[in-house]
Amino acid sequence: xxxxxxxxxxxxxxxxxxxxxxxxxxxxxxxxxxxxxxxxxxxxxxxxxxxxxxxxxxxxxxxxxxxxxxxxxxxxxxxxxxxxxxxxxxxxxxxxxxxxxxxxxxxxxxxxxxxxxxxxxxxxxxxxxxxxxxxxxxxxxxxxxxxxxxxxxxxxxxxxxxxxxxxxxxxxxxxxxxxxxxxxxxxxxxxxxxxxxxxxxxxxxxxxxxxxxxxxxxxxxxxxxxxxxxxxxxxxxxxxxxxxxxxxxxxxxxxxxxxxxxxxxxxxxxxxxxxxxxxxxxxxxxxxxxxxxxxxxxxxxxxxxxxxxxxxxxxxxxxxxxxx
Numbered sequence: 670x671x672x673x674x675x676x677x678x679x680x681x682x683x684x685x686x687x688x689x690x691x692x693x694x695x696x697x698x699x700x701x702x703x704x705x706x707x708x709x710x711x712x713x714x715x716x717x718x719x720x721x722x723x724x725x726x727x728x729x730x731x732x733x734x735x736x737x738x739x740x741x742x743x744x745x746x747x748x749x750x751x752x753x754x755x756x757x758x759x760x761x762x763x764x765x766x767x768x769x770x771x772x773x774x775x776x777x778x779x780x781x782x783x784x785x786x787x788x789x790x791x792x793x794x795x796x797x798x799x800x801x802x803x804x805x806x807x808x809x810x811x812x813x814x815x816x817x818x819x820x821x822x823x824x825x826x827x828x829x830x831x832x833x834x835x836x837x838x839x840x841x842x843x844x845x846x847x848x849x850x851x852x853x854x855x856x857x858x859x860x861x862x863x864x865x866x867x868x869x870x871x872x873x874x875x876x877x878x879x880x881x882x883x884x885x886x887x888x889x890x891x892x893x894x895x896x897x898x899x900x901x902x903x904x905x906x907x908x909x910x911x912x913x914x915x916x917x918x919x920x921x922x923x924x925x926x927x928x929x930x931x932x933x934x935x936x937x938x939x940x941x942x943x944x945x946x947x948x949x950x951x952x953x954x955x956x957x958x959x960x961x962x963x964x965x966x967x968x969x970x971x972x973x974x975x976x977x978x979x980x981x982x983x984x985x986x987x988x989x990x991x992x993x
Contacts, residue, residue, distance in 0.1 A: 676818070683816070684887070696846060715832060723766065724736055732761070732808070755829050756960065759774055759826075760805070773954065782987060787943070790809055793814050794862075795809055797817060802833070803826075803830035803833065810842060820849060824847055826845070827845050850878075853881075853885060859885065862890060865892070872921075882935075886992040894928075895987045897922045897983055898945065899922050904927055908920070909980060911978070913980055914977070925986055925988075937993075938992075940988055943987040945985070947984045950965045
């Protein structure tokens with residue numbers, strides 16, 4: 670069982686104190702509700718990680734823990750053996766004592782695009798919805814965040830986060846809860862910044878998702894939204910018939926004007942596009958830490974501008990908006 674007592678203690682002093690009556694019960698039920706047969710195995714791996722105090726923890730230029738040479742070669746090989754069973758590692762990369770944990774996504778590239786245009790995170794209370802293994806949360810702390818709460822119901826990603834947290838240290842204010850956004854009380858109006866990156870197109874009802882995000886923000890708080898988009902005018906939406914780039918659960922990919930319209934309908938103000946970037950096979954690809962198929966396998970071999978299903982290849986936009 671993961672100990673969230675340090676988080677609960679912090680919440681007592683924050684606008685999120687009202688959530689405390691429900692949160693411990695929600696967290697305790699998560700492994701049972703997730704019903705992942707390997708969760709006990711992952712818990713054993715976490716409990717057996719070596720007790721090492723790194724010489725440095727650098728979250729400003731990446732997630733860099735320790736330095737090369739701090740572990741003996743056999744210790745480093747043992748660390749690889751302990752972390753590899755948490756495959757697939759999607760978000761990253763991580764650097765642990767000289768070990769380059771090369772994840773499927775170059776999430777550091779996306780973070781650079783995002784951070785360049787958002788409000789400063791110094792002293793902010795942040796919610797990261799669909800956070801995966803918490804990579805962005807570490808970067809948010811490195812950018813000055815007061816507290817980051819990530820939500821992801823996939824227990825493998827929670828286990829990956831706890832593995833990195835073991836070495837980063839318990840005092841760093843980044844937490845990943847094994848929960849979905851549905852666990853949050855309605856209209857919390859508590860967070861200074863809410864991130865939703867790579868989530869919107871997985872929602873059957875994107876407008877409801879945006880309204881939920883709005884309710885999490887305090888008045889004047891900022892939404893940072895990253896999502897797949899397609900070219901087109903307002904009102905145009907791609908609705909894949911079966912899969913999109915081999916993903917089953919992609920329900921709606923809007924044009925940028927449609928996305929901005931959705932944000933206005935949900936109640937947001939000052940919606941602004943920060944970045945539109947095609948996803949390349951250098952940014953998303955298979956590695957030894959994620960050996961399954963990846964973007965190069967999901968594009969048409971004869972025309973890389975199309976997916977294997979014939980849809981436009983992935984392009985992602987970063988949009989910010991305010992709660993009035």
